[in-house]
Amino acid sequence: MTLLQKLSLVATIGSATFAVAASVPSKTILPDNVIRCEPNAACVTKVAYGHNYKVLTTPRFTVMVAVSSEGSYTRADVSITNNTDMPLNLTPEDFRVEVLTPKPRILLYIPPANLVLPPPAAPHPVPPLVTPEHAAFSGPASAGANFVPSNSDVDVVYAAAKEKALQETAEKAATENHLSATSIPPNEVTRGRVYFERDKHAHLINVVLPIAGLVFEFPYAMKK
Numbered sequence: 001m002t003l004l005q006k007l008s009l010v011a012t013i014g015s016a017t018f019a020v021a022a023s024v025p026s027k028t029i030l031p032d033n034v035i036r037c038e039p040n041a042a043c044v045t046k047v048a049y050g051h052n053y054k055v056l057t058t059p060r061f062t063v064m065v066a067v068s069s070e071g072s073y074t075r076a077d078v079s080i081t082n083n084t085d086m087p088l089n090l091t092p093e094d095f096r097v098e099v100l101t102p103k104p105r106i107l108l109y110i111p112p113a114n115l116v117l118p119p120p121a122a123p124h125p126v127p128p129l130v131t132p133e134h135a136a137f138s139g140p141a142s143a144g145a146n147f148v149p150s151n152s153d154v155d156v157v158y159a160a161a162k163e164k165a166l167q168e169t170a171e172k173a174a175t176e177n178h179l180s181a182t183s184i185p186p187n188e189v190t191r192g193r194v195y196f197e198r199d200k201h202a203h204l205i206n207v208v209l210p211i212a213g214l215v216f217e218f219p220y221a222m223k224k
Contacts, residue, residue, distance in 0.1 A: 033214050034215045034217060036217040037056050037219065042058070053066045056216055060214070063080050063081075063211070065078055065216075067222075073195040073198050076097070078209070082185065082187065082189070083187065089183050092179045095109055095207075096109065100203075177193070180192070
């Protein structure tokens with residue numbers, strides 16, 4: 001075989017190999033530090049504080065996100081629990097919203113000082129606490145009509161109901177604060193709202209939260 005024939009054969013084999021490789025579709029593989037909220041991942045939905053959250057749980061963090069539109073902004077209600085024994089430094093300026101369809105773009109974080117929001121809605125009335133008089137009638141159903149609680153039983157029921165109501169009120173109020181740069185102590189949680197630019201034409205978006213070397217992604221289909 002002449003040198004020219006050998007070169008021709010090598011060129012033919014190389015072209016065929018390239019054509020086969022080009023025909024194999026590539027598979028998107030997420031980096032090790034990216035955790036996406038998908039049905040096959042540790043991601044669930046949860047209704048809390050009047051919002052429908054997506055919840056991602058890892059050994060280090062529990063991250064909850066609910067997305068809505070408010071005025072001319074995209075609003076994300078965020079809750080982050082530090083499950084580690086070390087403080088966690090957090091800054092919402094690192095967060096962003098990616099518009100995936102129909103036209104990809106990045107929606108940037110808006111600092112609270114730059115927001116122009118509509119007047120807040122009237123607050124919902126707070127349900128009354130259980131009083132000792134009401135608690136006196138909340139004994140075990142199995143005890144029947146003859147159940148007569150002692151004063152200590154009434155005090156325990158009333159104190160527990162009062163503590164629960166106060167905790168729920170405090171947690172609800174925390175979600176209405178702006179999330180700010182902070183250090184989350186071990187086994188503690190921080191909550192708040194974060195605002196981004198809004199794309200009224202967006203169909204599918206991805207809320208991206210970089211936290212301590214991990215990147216949490218929450219895909220959302222925007223309602224029209």
